Amino acid sequence: MKKSTDYGKSCTSSGGTCRLCLRVGDCLVPIFAEEETSKQLLSRISDCCPITLLENDDLPKTICRECEEKIAVTFEFRELCRKTERILKLQYDLRRTNESNWRIVSRHLLNYMVTED
Numbered sequence: 301m302k303k304s305t306d307y308g309k310s311c312t313s314s315g316g317t318c319r320l321c322l323r324v325g326d327c328l329v330p331i332f333a334e335e336e337t338s339k340q341l342l343s344r345i346s347d348c349c350p351i352t353l354l355e356n357d358d359l360p361k362t363i364c365r366e367c368e369e370k371i372a373v374t375f376e377f378r379e380l381c382r383k384t385e386r387i388l389k390l391q392y393d394l395r396r397t398n399e400s401n402w403r404i405v406s407r408h409l410l411n412y413m414v415t416e417d
C-alpha cells in the first residue's frame with residue numbers, strides 16, 4: 301500500500317535529512333535544484349557555513365525550513381557587516397583625504413605668509 305505523500309505546497313521535497321542540522325523531516329528544501337531559490341540558497345550556505353557542498357557526493361541534498369531561516373538571518377547579518385565596513389572605510393578615507401588636503405592648504409598658507417614678508 302502506498303503512503304500518502306501530500307505535504308502541502310510549501311514543502312519542495314519530502315522525507316530526508318537536513319544537510320546542516322541532521323534533522324529528519326518531511327518538509328525539506330533542495331539545495332541543488334534548478335530553481336533560482338535553490339541556487340541562491342546554495343551560494344548563501346557556501347558563503348555563511350564552513351562546509352563544502354558537492355552535488356555528486358552521497359550526503360543529503362536538502363535542508364530543513366529552520367536552517368533555511370537561519371541561513372537567511374546569517375546572510376543578512378553578513379551583508380550588514382560588509383556594508384558597515386564599506387561605510388567606515390569610506391569615512392576613514394574621507395577623513396584622511398581631508399587631513400592631507402588640510403596639510404596642503406596649510407603649506408600653501410605658510411608659503412604665502414613667508415613670501416609676503
Ligand SMILES: [Zn+2]
Binds near residue numbers: 319322363365
Ligand atoms: Zn536543518
